Amino acid sequence: MTVEKNIFDSKRIAIRMSQIRPSGLRKLFDLEHKIAKSSSLKILSFGLGNLNIPTMPEIINQLKIALDDPLSHRYSPNAGLFELREALAARYKTEYHLDYSTDQIVVTSGCLEALIDTFFALINPGDEVLIQDPTFGYYASQITLAGGVVRPIPLNDKFELEAEAVNEAITSKTKALVLNFPCNPTGSVMNREQIQAVVETATDKGVTIISDEAYEAITFNGHKHTCAAEIDYDNVIIISSFSKTYCMTGFRVGYVIAPPELLTPISLVHQYNTACANSPAQIAARIALHSPSSIREAMMETLIKRRTETIKAFTSVKGIELNYNPLGAFYIYPNVRGLGMNGTEFSEILLENCQIIVVPGTEFGTATPDHVRVSYGFLNQEDIREAGTRIQSYFSKSH
Numbered sequence: 001m002t003v004e005k006n007i008f009d010s011k012r013i014a015i016r017m018s019q020i021r022p023s024g025l026r027k028l029f030d031l032e033h034k035i036a037k038s039s040s041l042k043i044l045s046f047g048l049g050n051l052n053i054p055t056m057p058e059i060i061n062q063l064k065i066a067l068d069d070p071l072s073h074r075y076s077p078n079a080g081l082f083e084l085r086e087a088l089a090a091r092y093k094t095e096y097h098l099d100y101s102t103d104q105i106v107v108t109s110g111c112l113e114a115l116i117d118t119f120f121a122l123i124n125p126g127d128e129v130l131i132q133d134p135t136f137g138y139y140a141s142q143i144t145l146a147g148g149v150v151r152p153i154p155l156n157d158k159f160e161l162e163a164e165a166v167n168e169a170i171t172s173k174t175k176a177l178v179l180n181f182p183c184n185p186t187g188s189v190m191n192r193e194q195i196q197a198v199v200e201t202a203t204d205k206g207v208t209i210i211s212d213e214a215y216e217a218i219t220f221n222g223h224k225h226t227c228a229a230e231i232d233y234d235n236v237i238i239i240s241s242f243s244k245t246y247c248m249t250g251f252r253v254g255y256v257i258a259p260p261e262l263l264t265p266i267s268l269v270h271q272y273n274t275a276c277a278n279s280p281a282q283i284a285a286r287i288a289l290h291s292p293s294s295i296r297e298a299m300m301e302t303l304i305k306r307r308t309e310t311i312k313a314f315t316s317v318k319g320i321e322l323n324y325n326p327l328g329a330f331y332i333y334p335n336v337r338g339l340g341m342n343g344t345e346f347s348e349i350l351l352e353n354c355q356i357i358v359v360p361g362t363e364f365g366t367a368t369p370d371h372v373r374v375s376y377g378f379l380n381q382e383d384i385r386e387a388g389t390r391i392q393s394y395f396s397k398s399h
């Protein structure tokens with residue numbers, strides 16, 4: 001018998017790694033590819049937070065031009081191309097009436113690098129960091145890697161974060177609060193008053209707010225996103241990227257925006273981490289900021305149709321419930337308890353019997369094991385409809 005070695009417990013590996021496990025989302029990605037090879041039915045994946053809507057051609061053309069320019073074969077300035085930061089500052093002024101200088105912006109390799117740079121710059125060993133539950137699974141591991149202690153706060157029934165819950169969770173060790181609206185995995189949003197109540201509660205107690213606004217531009221039914229820095233310019237670190245807003249997940253361009261006191265240490269971590277984001281991708285990203293609004297409107301039209309179809313596909317089965325309105329991002333987060341199973345069991349049954357992939361709620365915290373995340377970023381309407389047919393057919397037979 002071979003005994004599997006736990007590499008994380010090896011003396012050759014840093015102790016901090018014993019608390020880190022690979023992301024279940026990546027495992028799902030690998031599983032999907034493995035199953036696709038042996039399955040006769042097309043795998044319909046509502047798994048990853050990827051988008052299959054084409055990136056704007058002007059962005060691609062600019063990338064090709066940049067690749068032929070020797071200047072883009074070099075490191076960019078640490079903080080990112082000046083012209084890109086200038087365009088970002090202009091965007092935050094127009095969109096949110098926020099005045100940032102180019103020195104208050106650092107361009108990173110996506111939100112993910114921006115987040116880990118921020119955690120390393122802020123957290124001392126043992127500092128507590130509040131996160132939502134459920135929330136994007138990467139935060140907990142990144143905070144742990146930086147030496148912090150993760151303190152999850154359960155969201156309410158509508159997947160909103162209540163100021164009172166934040167107030168109760170704050171202790172003398174609380175260093176920061178990670179906000180994420182529109183929220184991954186729920187697609188829930190918060191209105192201005194709700195964001196204001198949370199931000200003010202944290203600020204009053206000296207807790208810094210790290211606001212991951214990766215989905216800021218993807219909202220439905222007229223919901224207007226509030227940037228947390230509109231409420232408190234001095235205490236909010238904005239994290240965002242081009243990934244979701246411009247269908248550029250593979251370009252890996254994101255950024256941090258913050259008051260100088262907070263940005264300077266973050267930018268130092270960035271310097272020693274990656275030196276700079278990919279130069280050609282930064283040049284292409286600048287074009288995205290100048291893209292006509294019609295491009296984004298077309299993307300939103302596609303997502304609106306997929307959202308409607310996805311809600312229909314999953315909720316027409318008795319026992320699958322969506323009792324809140326997911327007005328942002330490209331996820332829905334239904335509860336499957338009514339089927340007599342939890343989210344993990346449901347996702348296994350769906351994969352085995354319908355060749356459909358969804359992500360169990362346990363990937364996003366401990367508060368919502370009966371839910372599953374359904375991403376409609378990567379399937380067209382026809383495939384979503386087909387998924388609905390498969391789900392209805394299976395559950396009408398088995399229940």
Ligand SMILES: Cc1ncc(COP(=O)(O)O)c(C=O)c1O
Pocket residue numbers: 049109110111112113136180184212214240241242243249252253254
């Ligand atoms: C909430 C949230 N933040 C950050 C990211 C990562 O974004 P990026 O591609 O900019 O690194 C994701 C990706 O799914 C996400 O859902």
